[in-house]
Amino acid sequence: MTGGRVLQLLKEGTAPQHEAVERRFDLNNRLRDTHTYTALLGRLYGFYQPLEAALGRVTGYEDLGLHLHERRKVAWLVSDLTALGCVPDSFPTCAHVPEIDSLGPAFGSMYVVEGASLGGRHISKLVAQRLGLTPDRGCSFFASYRDRIGPMWDAFRAALVRFAGTPSAEQQVVTAAVQTFESLDRWLARDEGVS
Template identity: 35%
Template sequence: MLMSRLKQATQRQHQEVEALMPVMQPSLSREAYARLLRQLHAVVGPLEAGLLTLPLPAPFEIDLRLKEPLLLRDLAALPDTPPVRPASPHLAGVPEALGALYVLEGATLGGQVITRHLRRRLGLTPESGSAYFHGYGPATGRMWQAFGEALDGQVALDDEARVIGGAQKTFQAFGDALCGVPA
C-alpha cells in the first residue's frame, strides 16, 4: 500500500519539520503564530498554484483540498508580518504532485489538535485565525481516507518512487521555509 510506504519513507523528515513548528509551544504569541503562517504560505501558495497546472486525476478533488485560501484568511485576521520568500519545490509531473499533496493532506490530521491548542492559547477559532489548521474540521478523517483510496487506486507501481520523491521534496521545502533558508 502506497500510503504506508510514503509514511515510512518520509517519517524522519516529517518529524524534523514538526519539531520546527512552534505552534504547540506554551509561549506562542499571535506574532509568532502569524510568522509561522507566513512561512507555511511561502510553500503552500506556490505549491498549490503548481498543482493546479497539472492534470491531477478527478478522484483527488484538488479544488476541495486547497489550503492557500485558509492561510490568507488567517493572515488577514492576525498581526501583519513581513512576507517570506517563496520556497516551493519544483514538481516535474503528476506523480511528484501527488507526493506533495500527500504532505499537504497529512498536515490536516495534526491540525485538529493544533486548532484546539490555538483556541486555548490565543483564543483563535477557524473564523478568527485558525482556519488553516482546522482544515476540514469534522470531515478531516473522511477526506484523508478518500485521499488514501485515490492514491492507492490511481498511482501505478512504476510511479511510486516519483510520488515518494515529491513528498520528500515537499517536506524539504517546508523545513527550509521554517528555518529561513532561501529557495
C-alpha cells in the same frame, strides 16, 4: 508492489523528514503569542502559495476521484492573516518548492499537505486554548476541513492508491514527498524571528 503499499512506503520513506519538520514546528515557541503565531501563518502562506500554484498546473486528478479545488488551503491562510491584521502578500514566498510536473510528484507533495491537515486538528485546539482564536477568526487554516477531515483524508488515500499501482509510480510519489518535507523544513528554518 501494488498501489496499496504506497501508504506504508510513504510512512517509512518520509519518517526522518517528517520528524525534522515536526521538531522545526516547535509549537510551544510558535504559539507563545499572537505575534509568533502570525509569523508562522505568514511562513506557511509563503510555502503553500507557490506549492498550490504548482499543483494547479497538473491535470488528471479528477480521473482518480480527487477534486483539487476542494483541497486548496491558501484561502484559509489569507483569511487568518487578514483577521490578524496582516497583508498576506507582504510575506516572502518560497522559491524552492519541489518541481511538480505530473501526477506522481503532485501526489507526493499532496501527501505532505493533506497529512498536515490531520495534525492541524490538534494545533487548532492549542490555538484556541492559548490564543483564543477560532476557525471563524484566525484559525481556519489549522481547522481546515473541520468535521470532514476524516473523509477528506480517506478520499485522498484512495486516489493515491489508485494512482500508485506500479513501482515506478510509488517511487515518484515517495521521492516527491521527501522533497516536499525537506523544502518545508528548510523554509521554516529561515524563519529566524521564531526559531
